[in-house]
Amino acid sequence: MGKIIFLDIDGTLCNDVGVVPASAKQAIIQAYENGHRFYLCTGRSKAEISEEVLDLPISGIIGAGGGYCEVDGEVILHQVFDSNELKKLIGFLEEHRVEYYLESNQGLFASANLKSRLIQLTLGDAKEDSAEGQEKIAAINWFLNLLIDDPSLIDYEDVNKVSFVNHSIPYEVIEAEYDGDFYMLRSTVPAFGPDSGEIGIKGINKKTAIETLLKHIQRDKEDCLAFGDGNNDLVMFEAVGTGIAMGNAKDELKAAADEITLTHDEGGIAHTLAKLDYVKL
The missing domain is CATH 3.40.50.1000 (HAD superfamily/HAD-like)
Known part of the structure; x- marks a missing residue:
């Protein structure tokens, strides 16, 4: 076997x-x-x-x-998350200007400025309209195209994870607020930065x-x-x-x-x- x-x-x-x-x-x-x-x-x-x-x-x-x-x-x-707890978590992230996306089997739902933040991180020192910049953006287009930025389409009863791209506050601030209630870990995507992470369901x-x-x-x-x-x-x-x-x-x-x-x-x-x-x- x-x-x-x-x-x-x-x-x-x-x-x-x-x-x-x-x-x-x-x-x-x-x-x-x-x-x-x-x-x-x-x-x-x-x-x-x-x-x-x-x-x-x-x-x-x-x-x-x-x-x-x-x-x-x-x-x-x-x-999946309890919808009320999820909405409180989203409110906390938005209050602290932390970009995020909600993960469900229906799609990935992005915060208002996530796409622009990801493009900025990807470009680094390259200019967006340069050949180097266009090549860098092309490499992440597959992911950008997955992100849905229309909040009216979100089903808050069908979200199984939250990923956050954070350059506003230390990771430890989010961890101190939520690690007891959810399962938290630092992001496994290096490009997101060391203060970014994932929030899942406890247990x-x-x-x-x-x-x-x-x-x-x-x-x-x-x-x-x-x-x-x-x-x-x-x-x-x-x-x-x-x-x-x-x-x-x-x-x-x-x-x-x-x-x-x-x-x-x-x-x-x-x-x-x-x-x-x-x-x-």
Whole structure:
């Protein structure tokens, strides 16, 4: 029987510009053909997962940091915010001029100035109308195009995570206000900045979702591997038999890993799958 392999997306399956390296694509396809099964395990909500990723032979998705789970197209878990608590949280972020987007399976709903902030962060010192600037913006257009900026379309009963892009107040101020009520962690997207982060539902994380998924498919922890790069993957490693940290992973995750592989662009996923004899390179 093949192994169950969980894949984080940002910084693991995808590189820093959101692209899946060719080595990872080829190895995943070959390992799937050899009987192994892959599940995404990501902080992204389903609406935020690119077609490039979904076109891989993926058997299921854990999204929203554990708040959503589907297996072979069947939704087996979907946890959402209490709408009143969510509105209070949004009020706090807006009061402190923190940009954000609400994540749901219906889409990503952006705060008023989020798109312009993301463009500013992406451009850096480049001019928007320069060739360099246009190239930088083109690289994030896939994400900008996902953002819905019409607040009348938001269903506050169907939001499973909030991501915030913050350059106004220290992360610790938001954490002090909400960490007891929600599950909080710093953003795994470096471009968002060190004071940015994610807010999820308390008691829900990648570990709890993996445990739900494994019970559903009747497989054991020891049958599982997981690839990750961020500190939100620490709990994912607790839920599997073997945790594999990417070469570009945070030091804390490397310390907790059973194995450390190469970086995403160096072919880390393919390297380890070949080392385990799941594929032939």
